[in-house]
Amino acid sequence: EVQLVESGGGLVKPGGSLRLSCAASGFTFSSYSMNWVRQAPGKGLEWVSSISSSSSYIYYADSVKGRFTISRDNAKNSLYLQMNSLRAEDTAVYYCARGVVVVPAALYYFDYWGQGTLVTVSS
Amino acid sequence: SYVLTQPPSVSVAPGQTARITCGGNNIGSKSVHWYQQKPGQAPVLVVYDDSDRPSGIPERFSGSNSGNTATLTISRVEAGDEADYYCQVWDSSSDHSGVFGGGTKLTVL
Numbered sequence: 748e749v750q751l752v753e754s755g756g757g758l759v760k761p762g763g764s765l766r767l768s769c770a771a772s773g774f775t776f777s778s779y780s781m782n783w784v785r786q787a788p789g790k791g792l793e794w795v796s797s798i799s800s801s802s803s804y805i806y807y808a809d810s811v812k813g814r815f816t817i818s819r820d821n822a823k824n825s826l827y828l829q830m831n832s833l834r835a836e837d838t839a840v841y842y843c844a845r846g847v848v849v850v851p852a853a854l855y856y857f858d859y860w861g862q863g864t865l866v867t868v869s870s
Numbered sequence: 871s872y873v874l875t876q877p878p879s880v881s882v883a884p885g886q887t888a889r890i891t892c893g894g895n896n897i898g899s900k901s902v903h904w905y906q907q908k909p910g911q912a913p914v915l916v917v918y919d920d921s922d923r924p925s926g927i928p929e930r931f932s933g934s935n936s937g938n939t940a941t942l943t944i945s946r947v948e949a950g951d952e953a954d955y956y957c958q959v960w961d962s963s964s965d966h967s968g969v970f971g972g973g974t975k976l977t978v979l
Binding site: 793794809842847861863 | 871901903905911912913914915918919924954956958960962965966967968969971973
């Protein structure tokens with residue numbers, strides 16, 4: 748059974764930093780791209796960042812580019828999101844999601860999701 | 871950047887058919903995926919690559935995509951289908967990025 752468990756969320760002041768983790772199990776982690784998607788309170792889903800299986804390809808939403816860094820450790824079956832210079836608008840539940848990619852078809856979707864971890868940026 | 875437009879809400883009586891649209895410029899040339907999210911829960915993939923269903927998703931859920939509109943169709947709607955639904959594509963035109971629609975709240979009357 749595929750399981751994704753996020754951790755590391757909490758309350759942080761504007762300008763502060765936080766590191767999220769996602770522990771994966773039930774599948775060959777090193778074979779899949781991984782992703783972070785967030786959801787502000789009462790709002791819709793927003794894609795944040797993606798990393799390919801071998802970390803060769805990394806993409807960010809414009810809203811977090813230069814402030815957030817995605818990484819993974821395939822030996823530990825873990826995904827990370829280092830968040831710096833946090834702003835109030837970064838307040839959201841952050842979901843870790845497994846990606847399915849078919850390059851020629853530009854097909855990329857998220858087939859399994861964790862339960863999310865809440866990040867609150869407030870003074 | 872690529873924009874996906876969904877109606878904020880759709881209402882349907884039990885047993886009827888719900889259709890949720892997702893508009894985008896020439897979206898028919900992209901692969902569209904749909905997620906269901908119930909309150910307090912993580913999203914669940916219900917349709918991928920326009921019209922395929924993951925295992926465990928009822929046949930009542932189907933999708934289509936052509937021109938500037940993709941559609942998620944839920945047949946014989948049940949009370950348990952009440953949820954928010956999001957469409958999603960991958961925009962590989964310039965900076966690669968995931969794109970979600972704003973979401974549609976499906977209300978079962």
